[in-house]
Amino acid sequence: MEEVYAIVYLDTSFYSVKEDGIVRKKVIYNVIGINLDGYKDILIASVDGLTGFVDAIHAAFPKTEVQMCIVHQFRNTFKYVPHKYRKEITKDLKPIYQAPNLEAAETALEEFEKKWGKTHPIAVQIWKNNWELAYFKYSKPIRKLIYTTNPIENVHLQFR
Template sequence: MKEAIENVYPKAMHITCTVHMIRNAAKYVSHSMKSDFLRDLKNIYGADNWESAKHNFEYLKNKWGGSNKRAVEVVERAMDNIEKLFSFSKALRTLVYTSNIVENYNSVIGSFLAAKKSFNNIN
């Protein structure tokens, strides 16, 4: 998908959805530890600046890397993406880090199409 977007819009910045990264990381954390892990994860993408985000990632990595290695690996792979978020102001970052607007629109279209279970026979 990234390559297709770059072909059409070569100057566009491609940032994958942070919410999906959060969900992917959280699925590797047990239910009893999930809220603590998510709080530490939010300290990364919700940091005031990139330096703080990197520091918060190191904290998360040291705290959770032993017991939840796969979750930390998901976050580590997303750090380049998270870094791109910090090119925006904090106010804009919260609008950019999720594709909820697009997903909501797709949901509306899907609901409409699901209601049309069959097409009328032209004959």
């Protein structure tokens, strides 16, 4: 291991594996770190929202900031939204994750809640619960690195 990881991407991938003549689902936990010089720690972890990741990270690295992958937040949101509303909800979420600062994002999230809270409360709650983690503490170039787990998703494609 390196001494410092500026950003760590964590994700899971499920595979069908034949064991003893039976096909079973198996999970692979993947971690990719972007390193720097310094003391041993993780500065930012970009995760897919799998239950337990945040707690496990904080147990080992209590000062690590965790950012939920926005792509995974969309996927989770769309589980609770009829297909006919997805385009409009996507448009309405854009001012949140593309806001120039936290205050603007919070205002956009309030507007999103006003519009969709009564008809799609779970979709709104997903964003309220998982939004303000590390994202707005950093400049736009860093935000581009941490808003998605795509770097590790590309590793999944290579495994398949």
